[in-house]
Amino acid sequence: MTLRRAVFIAGIVVLCAWTLVPIYLIGLGAVGGRTVVNSWPKPFLPPADLSFATMREFLDIAGVWSSALYSVEAAVLCMAFSILLGVPAGYALARFVFAGATAYRLLVLLTRAFPVAILALPLTVGFIRLGLYDTPLGVSLMHTALALPFAVLVSASLFQAVPRELEEAAWVFGCSPPGAFLRVVLPLALPGIAATAIFAFVISWNEVFAASVLTVRHKTLTAYLLSVLSESPLHVQFAGGLVLIIPSVLFIFLVRKGLFSMWGIANR
Amino acid sequence: MNARFVPYLLIAPSLAFLAVLFFVPLVQTIALAFQADGASSAANFVRMARDLNFTDAVVNTFEIVVIVVPLQLLLALAMAMMLQHVRGGRDIVLWIWSIPLGISDLAAGLVWLAILTDKGYLNTVLLRLGVLSGPQSWLSYETPATLFAAIVVAELWRATAIVLVILVAGVQLIPKEYGEAADVFGATPWQRFTRVTLPLLRPSIQTALILRTVLAFEMFAIVLSIGGRNFPVLVSEAFNWQYNQQDFGVAAAYAMIVMGVSLAATMIYLWVLRTPAAQR
Amino acid sequence: MAEIVIDNVTKTFGSFVALTRVDLHVADGEFLALLGPSGCGKTTLLRIIAGLETQSSGNVKIGGRDVSALPPRKRGLAMVFQNYAVFPHMTVRENVGFGLRMGGADAARIERQTARVAALLHIEPNLDRYPAQLSGGQRQRVAVARALAIEPAVLLMDEPLSNLDALLRLEMRAELKSVLREAGTTTIYVTHDQTEAMGLADRIAVLHAGRIQQVGPPAEVYASPATTFVGGFVGSPPMNFLTLPVENGRVRLGALTLMSPRGSEGQIVLGIRPEDLAPAEAAEGFAFTLRVAEPLGSHIMLTGDTAGGQRLRVMVPPETPVHVGATMHLRPRRGRMVWMDPASGAAIGRREAGNLGTEAAGS
Numbered sequence: 001m002t003l004r005r006a007v008f009i010a011g012i013v014v015l016c017a018w019t020l021v022p023i024y025l026i027g028l029g030a031v032g033g034r035t036v037v038n039s040w041p042k043p044f045l046p047p048a049d050l051s052f053a054t055m056r057e058f059l060d061i062a063g064v065w066s067s068a069l070y071s072v073e074a075a076v077l078c079m080a081f082s083i084l085l086g087v088p089a090g091y092a093l094a095r096f097v098f099a100g101a102t103a104y105r106l107l108v109l110l111t112r113a114f115p116v117a118i119l120a121l122p123l124t125v126g127f128i129r130l131g132l133y134d135t136p137l138g139v140s141l142m143h144t145a146l147a148l149p150f151a152v153l154v155s156a157s158l159f160q161a162v163p164r165e166l167e168e169a170a171w172v173f174g175c176s177p178p179g180a181f182l183r184v185v186l187p188l189a190l191p192g193i194a195a196t197a198i199f200a201f202v203i204s205w206n207e208v209f210a211a212s213v214l215t216v217r218h219k220t221l222t223a224y225l226l227s228v229l230s231e232s233p234l235h236v237q238f239a240g241g242l243v244l245i246i247p248s249v250l251f252i253f254l255v256r257k258g259l260f261s262m263w264g265i266a267n268r
Numbered sequence: 269m270n271a272r273f274v275p276y277l278l279i280a281p282s283l284a285f286l287a288v289l290f291f292v293p294l295v296q297t298i299a300l301a302f303q304a305d306g307a308s309s310a311a312n313f314v315r316m317a318r319d320l321n322f323t324d325a326v327v328n329t330f331e332i333v334v335i336v337v338p339l340q341l342l343l344a345l346a347m348a349m350m351l352q353h354v355r356g357g358r359d360i361v362l363w364i365w366s367i368p369l370g371i372s373d374l375a376a377g378l379v380w381l382a383i384l385t386d387k388g389y390l391n392t393v394l395l396r397l398g399v400l401s402g403p404q405s406w407l408s409y410e411t412p413a414t415l416f417a418a419i420v421v422a423e424l425w426r427a428t429a430i431v432l433v434i435l436v437a438g439v440q441l442i443p444k445e446y447g448e449a450a451d452v453f454g455a456t457p458w459q460r461f462t463r464v465t466l467p468l469l470r471p472s473i474q475t476a477l478i479l480r481t482v483l484a485f486e487m488f489a490i491v492l493s494i495g496g497r498n499f500p501v502l503v504s505e506a507f508n509w510q511y512n513q514q515d516f517g518v519a520a521a522y523a524m525i526v527m528g529v530s531l532a533a534t535m536i537y538l539w540v541l542r543t544p545a546a547q548r
Numbered sequence: 549m550a551e552i553v554i555d556n557v558t559k560t561f562g563s564f565v566a567l568t569r570v571d572l573h574v575a576d577g578e579f580l581a582l583l584g585p586s587g588c589g590k591t592t593l594l595r596i597i598a599g600l601e602t603q604s605s606g607n608v609k610i611g612g613r614d615v616s617a618l619p620p621r622k623r624g625l626a627m628v629f630q631n632y633a634v635f636p637h638m639t640v641r642e643n644v645g646f647g648l649r650m651g652g653a654d655a656a657r658i659e660r661q662t663a664r665v666a667a668l669l670h671i672e673p674n675l676d677r678y679p680a681q682l683s684g685g686q687r688q689r690v691a692v693a694r695a696l697a698i699e700p701a702v703l704l705m706d707e708p709l710s711n712l713d714a715l716l717r718l719e720m721r722a723e724l725k726s727v728l729r730e731a732g733t734t735t736i737y738v739t740h741d742q743t744e745a746m747g748l749a750d751r752i753a754v755l756h757a758g759r760i761q762q763v764g765p766p767a768e769v770y771a772s773p774a775t776t777f778v779g780g781f782v783g784s785p786p787m788n789f790l791t792l793p794v795e796n797g798r799v800r801l802g803a804l805t806l807m808s809p810r811g812s813e814g815q816i817v818l819g820i821r822p823e824d825l826a827p828a829e830a831a832e833g834f835a836f837t838l839r840v841a842e843p844l845g846s847h848i849m850l851t852g853d854t855a856g857g858q859r860l861r862v863m864v865p866p867e868t869p870v871h872v873g874a875t876m877h878l879r880p881r882r883g884r885m886v887w888m889d890p891a892s893g894a895a896i897g898r899r900e901a902g903n904l905g906t907e908a909a910g911s
Contacts, residue, residue: 012350016364022425023367025389026379039387085282092278104279111290112479115486115530118503118523121510122296123289145289148282206372208489209503213510222374222489229493234385237493241378248370256363259433445633448600451620452627453698454650467637546678547637 023245029238067224068243070136071205074220077140078147078204079197085144086151087193091181093152094159095167105156108149116146120210127214134216142210147200158192159185195258198251206248297527300520312517316509319518325500326525331416332501333484336423340480341473343424344431348439349461362436368429376426377493381407384418384494409498419499422490427483431476438472439465474541481537482530502526550611550624550701550734551576552597557606559592559758566592567758570606579728579735581749583742585781589758590738591706597736598704599623611701621650626695627704631711632687634679640690641675647698665693668727685716692724696731703728703735709744721747742782746770754778773886776893779819785849788825788860790818791890802834802855804879809887809896817893819886822849822863825878833879836860841870 028044089108093101120142124133132138162185170180186193211223219227225240252259304311316322347365354361368376383389386403394400406414446468450460466473488503506522509515552574559567567589574580582590595601597608599620607616615623626647634643644665645658653661666672669689679687688708695703709717709724725748728735739745745752746766753763754777762774773779779787792799797812799805808816827833840851848870850862862878864870887896 008350008353012354012361015347015350016361018425019364019367022379022383026382029382044389044392081285085285088278089282092275096275096278098272098275101275104283108282108286111286112482114290114294115482115503115523115526116290118486118506118526119290119293119297121506121516121519121523122293122300124510125516126293126296141289145286148286152282202370206370206375208372208374209486209507213507222372225374225378226489226492230496234382237378238382241375241382244372244375245379248372248375249367252367252370253363256359256366259366259369443631443633445629445631446635448598448620449627449629449633449635450646450650451600452598452625453647453694454621456621459650464635470637543637546681548680 023249026238026241026245029235030242063219063224064221064240064243067219067221070139070215070218071220071222073136074140074143074211075201075204077137078143079201081140081144082147082151082200083193083197086148086196087155089152090155090157091159091185093156095164105153108152111145112149118209119145120213124213133214134218136218136220139211139214139220140204142214143204143207144200146207146210147203150203151196151200154196155189155193158189162188191258195255198255199259202248202251206244297520297523300516301524304517312521315515316518316521319505321500321505325502325505325522328416328499329485329487329501332419332423332487333481336420336427337477337481337484339420339424340428340431341477343428344435344476347428347432348435349465351436352439366429366433368426369433371426372489373426373487374489374493376422377490380418380422380425380490381494407494407498412498415495415499418494419491422494423484423487426490427480430483431480434472434476434479435469438469438475441472442468470541470543474537477541478534478537481533485526485530485533552702552734552736553609554593554597555607555609557593557596557603557608559589559596559601560604565758567596567603570758570760572753572760572763574734574736576734577732579737579748579750581745581752582736582738582755583740583745583752583782584755585740587757588755590740590755593755594704594706594736594738597702598625598627623702624700625702625704626698626700628688628691628695628706628708630707632684632691632708634687634690634694636679639676639678640671640682643679643690644675644693644697646694651698661697661699665696668696668730669693685712685720688712688720692727696727696733699731700733703731703733705735705737707739708737710739710741717744724748742784746782752782754781756781771884772895773819774895776817776819776888779886779888783821785822785861785863787819787821787886789888790820790854790856790858790860792816792818801880802877803831804834806885815890816896817888817890818880819888819895820880820884822861823847824881824884825860825862826881827864827868828877828879830877833877835875836862836878837875838870838872841872 089104092098093105123142127133127138132141166184166188167177167180170184171177175183206222208222208226211220212226215223221240221244225237225244229237301312302308302310351358351362351365371379381388384406386405390406391400391403394404395402405411407418408415442465446464447460450464455463486503487501488507491499491501491504502522502525506519506526509522510519552572554570554572557567557570558565570589570593572580582593584590592601596603597610599615599618603616607614609615610623610625634640635646638646641662644662648658648661662675663672666675669692671686671689671693674682674686674690679690682690688711691708709720712720721744737745737748749766751763751765752769754761754769756775756777762769762778764772769778769782773782773787776787776789779789790801792801792815794808794811794814794816797808799808799816799818801818810816835855836850836852837855838850838852842849842851843866846866847863848866848868850864850870852860852862854860860878870876888894889896
């Protein structure tokens with residue numbers, strides 16, 4: 001083991017610790033409860049009487065459970081909409097050469113370059129009129145606008161990676177075009193599409209600005225936490241942070257293989 | 269017969285959706301910003317500019333972006349290159365380094381709040397090292413410099429993964445023969461990085477910078493959770509005017525500023541980091 | 549001096565053994581082809597010589613110097629990659645001069661060398677263009693120019709012609725041969741195309757499953773293969789192999805009786821190339837039932853069975869009368885037969901050890 005290699009490995013370890021330790025610490029704060037949070041100096045190890053009392057207390061606070069459920073609702077809807085709208089468009093871009101394809105692709109890309117959440121501002125008025133204000137459905141629509149470009153471009157690349165000849169073979173042997181899509185193309189692209197769906201979920205779950213603007217009484221978890229930032233005790237805030245983090249970390253673990261092939265493809 | 273229309277049918281739903289939820293609000297925002305009392309005027313912008321927090325918001329936002337984005341690019345480049353040389357467990361390392369991708373900016377703010385708060389973990393370490401004698405406030409109104417540094421660190425922690433993932437994907441796209449050719453023909457590892465890898469990474473760097481800069485100008489929850497109202501930025505002010513003051517016009521004016529700088533930055537990146545057609 | 553000595557090199561990837569105890573000696577200025585099917589380890593061997601892979605054991609010496617532990621840039625070589633690896637973000641001129649620039653040559657020398665190799669490879673008009681604007685064949689020339697510009701001690705080529713279309717491949721092969729002959733650089737050339745190896749090399753090393761089966765000049769590898777693999781791989785169509793019984797030290801082949809080169813009992817394999825079988829009278833040859841006749845212009849390719857049911861291919865002049873389904877007789881040309889051991893596939897004696905005698909059937 002040369003010195004160079006040792007320094008290199010040390011660097012990797014430091015960077016991993018840099019990522020993981022803060023999460024560990026907020027976990028400590030969340031699980032340790034009032035006693036840990038208010039203690040000084042802070043302990044770096046979990047207390048002997050490790051309790052999930054704080055977490056339970058946190059979840060008991062009026063509004064936390066329900067806001068978490070609203071978050072899930074909005075995220076699931078966002079996932080569904082992104083896939084339903086994005087996958088067909090991706091297929092069109094991958095398989096057909098048509099006038100306006102480049103314009104469409106550019107347009108979709110352009111929405112990524114805009115601060116989309118800002119558009120929640122004028123949408124407030126429209127949503128109020130349509131009865132979508134202060135609903136998870138309304139929030140999910142805004143989130144879908146955030147996730148849609150991603151879904152379109154990634155599914156386009158996924159379908160492009162499935163050789164056209166496979167579909168053509170299916171046609172020759174008696175399948176209709178939709179049938180061939182369902183039987184041949186979709187199963188092959190499914191892992192990538194699943195990864196895209198999960199990423200859309202995470203985008204919605206984490207989004208703060210639009211969710212805060214578009215909700216009053218039916219807040220999603222992020223909006224709720226933001227609104228009680230200044231008022232609630234620290235340990236409650238930490239518990240909230242942890243609840244926000246855990247599902248996302250889990251999901252990123254699930255899609256990690258798909259994530260990188262996705263980004264690799266979407267970069268073209 | 270109707271095969272010609274199929275692609276248009278397929279893209280129609282998404283197009284309609286974006287029209288309603290993106291283009292229409294976009295136009296509305298522009299209208300809202302440039303109107304007051306039913307007539308087109310710049311009143312909203314005037315009110316925005318006269319507000320106490322306006323200058324601070326603009327300066328703060330730009331300061332953060334100008335410092336954080338280049339730092340993240342360098343850090344992510346270094347991490348991407350290090351990843352090339354990791355032999356076993358590359359998957360795990362990449363997963364760990366990309367965990368922040370899934371972390372909300374609000375959660376990230378809370379995480380660093382836990383560390384940097386008066387009775388937080390940083391102070392505990394400093395106490396144990398003998399640097400401090402008691403709890404020290406880093407995030408208060410009286411300590412703007414450390415508050416700024418705290419936000420920079422938190423943003424660095426949270427958002428470097430975005431740049432990293434794009435760069436790693438870009439590096440993987442570079443056929444390894446180019447690096448090998450450089451090796452065979454005499455390039456040192458540093459020369460290989462600067463003469464071959466970096467130029468071929470230019471499209472990825474461009475994408476990463478555009479995405480990251482636009483997101484940076486939108487920074488919101490991380491600032492609120494760490495600094496409260498002590499560190500105004502453009503989007504937090506927009507939120508404030510919209511939600512608390514119920515003044516949709518000024519909020520829209522702020523939105524225009526954010527859009528304007530994002531667009532300008534995108535144009536600059538597209539121009540400066542373009543790949544000439546001859547090289548593609 | 550730029551001779552290469554590969555000494556007892558073994559390479560494993562996990563549990564997969566890519567190369568087993570490879571010994572090879574390449575003389576200064578020699579053109580050696582590494583020939584073999586995909587997966588035989590030839591590219592791995594080349595990359596070990598280049599320093600792009602590290603051998604599991606053994607060492608590599610270039611010009612008497614042990615380079616086994618040196619990184620590629622310190623070995624004094626140049627390489628032409630299968631996909632050319634011509635840098636897309638540099639002009640042709642910058643590409644060609646890359647090795648010289650990395651080596652710290654002064655501007656005048658870079659200019660001189662670039663002009664010289666550009667003239668040699670006929671790429672002068674393209675010097676200020678980018679690779680994306682060139683065809684595959686032109687990019688290939690740039691890759692070769694880049695390699696020759698540094699006047700390397702050793703030139704390594706990894707299937708450089710395999711991505712060109714057939715006609716271009718033929719032209720480039722001839723051009724490459726003349727350019728490299730003039731340069732006189734020690735060259736190691738990897739290919740799976742045995743025509744290429746035969747046409748270009750001073751010596752061919754045939755590899756199979758990580759081992760060298762034979763090293764020798766093309767004519768020798770062709771006429772005297774060391775194993776059935778070499779006989780079957782070199783030459784198109786491949787060599788015929790007939791498994792024949794040995795009785796009392798003699799091998800019967802139809803009306804022919806041949807001396808067995810070894811042993812008096814058992815079995816033996818006779819190797820004979822399709823062009824070395826000629827139609828003959830029944831009393832002078834063996835029976836052959838014709839199944840398929842393919843007129844290929846310069847000759848007719850006959851495929852059929854011997855009396856014992858073994859498949860055989862024969863090349864006959866285009867005017868030969870052929871009758872599909874009929875039985876004709878063939879005789880092997882003197883001095884062109886190769887005997888092989890049926891168990892190991894190894895050649896016996898490497899020279900025809902039998903006398904061609906004819907005995908009238910029944911006597």
